[in-house]
Amino acid sequence: MNITMLLEMASSGFADRVAVQEGDRALTYGQLFAAAGSAARCLRESGAEHLALLDSSSPAVAVALFASAWAGVPYVPLNYRLTGDELDSLLERVTPTMLVTDAERAADLAGREGITAISSADFLEQSASGEPLAEPWAMDGDDIAILLFTSGTTGAPKAAVLRHRHLVSYIFSSVEFGGAADSDAALVSVPPYHVAGVASLLSSVYSARRVVQLPAFSAAEWLRLAREQQVTNAFVVPTMLSRIVEELENNGASDPGLPALAALSYGGGKMPLAVIEKAMRFFPGTGFTNAYGLTETSSTITLLDPDDHRSASASDDAAVKRRLVSVGRPLPGVELQVRNDEGATLGANESGEIYVRGEQVSGEYLGLGTRVEGDGWFPTRDGGSIDEEGYLFIEGRVDDVIVRGGENMSPGEIEDVLLEHPSVADVAVVGVPSVEWGEAVAAMVVARGEHPEVADLQALVKQRLRSSRVPGRIEFINELPYNETGKLLRRRVRELLADSAGVAE
């Protein structure tokens, strides 16, 4: 198996349909396939053992992904927001490599040992002509397709290994070949180094859907492009959806003006109930899908589909209504379990660590081996529970669980309560070292308008949960630290709290 086969099929069935476009640059499926073959030949001739991509979205991303698969070298999309030192250390781990990057970096890195740097524009231009690599791509599904450096919210970045068989399995179980209509278009605003960015390309290619790329997200630009291109499908992270809804509110729009938008899916972080409820009111004609997955699972493993959204939202039954904040049920071929600390499988509605099994699950890190157990189960390090009907609820990272005096508590539960306070715009709850309790509960709050009284916030938590959950410390901050895909950086919150404690003393 090789992901190039997915493109070959799209190219043979839909050669003249636009595959990917950004601004005035566009490639049809036929052109994308030919460009991948030509770039694969250059890549092979360069002697590179990886193809790294360090740039925002453009058709060069799609060419790079399939060229590396064709040439049989791992594709490594890198985060262009990292600092020079961080990038250098990642690049060192993949040399000798070809590096497709912006023109400025390509010039800076020219001559660096082990790096063949080329600008995205030159890469596209070169691959527009030239013979394809004569050799067919390898069909060994065990070959590495992609190395994705994880965001490292809790430590140094690790390179997740996705092999061809993982990605092809994911596409086969979730996408119908050629399922897109001629008029369909997917708006991709997640960066290329995010697993959702890779998955959206693969899914669109196999369904033969036109991909419209938005390299730098802003709500106004997203709305403008979606209208201009009559976008039918889009994927956003929760922060993006929240900003899109805010933009519509600020403009006093009663209608988003997107009659073509049939499907809006979201994932990559926790969706606040208030945001999805508001979004569903703003987009009554759009079907919402919540997709939950990890880099290590080749993207999506569970879906809360449009019908689930509608029935949860319309229900008077609290157990059904609650499903609006669930991540839905597993894809075909994916199994889930929730286990406790001793490894025992838990029953419905019991909280523990989520385990997943399926052919799309990799669970492997370069140089560190696999975390998948002998019987195929992968511990996600996400906490959660599954209800009677199989709907999965995510309760944050297991590593973020606060252990206070032997009692385990999930920060999300405390955050949800604090967010109900009208003067709390955003909040992060973390464990901080405590001599007395091992860990103590602390909160960092972004106030809406006037600062709420600390005592009031503490009373709210005590009343709704119990006294052990009450944050002993509550600090105020203007903005919480998030990474660019909207993931809260809890490690950074703990550092900020440690810094402010030092100042206070």
Added chain:
Amino acid sequence: MAELKAGTRLQSAVCDSEVMVISAPAGDADLACGGSSMIAMDADKSGGAPDAAQSDGTQLGKRYVNEAGDLELLCTKPGAGSLSLAAETLVLKEAKPLPSSD
């Protein structure tokens, strides 16, 4: 006859059809297209034509299954012949569309 493995690609000896094995029963299997045994991707076509009784054709991107449900093929290139396992003609597998998630 050969054992079919998931991921293996085969071509028809008598038409343009190409398939990839998604899942297959254990043991040797006589997979045919257009009434002639399917061959490796690098083997030469026979130059013959599909059997008239096995000429319903294959469609790009469609899945084909046997009645027992233990064989599934993906058509990666369409052709004039029909797919069969031993004497059983394979049938189109109905797709259950999922909402697009990314």
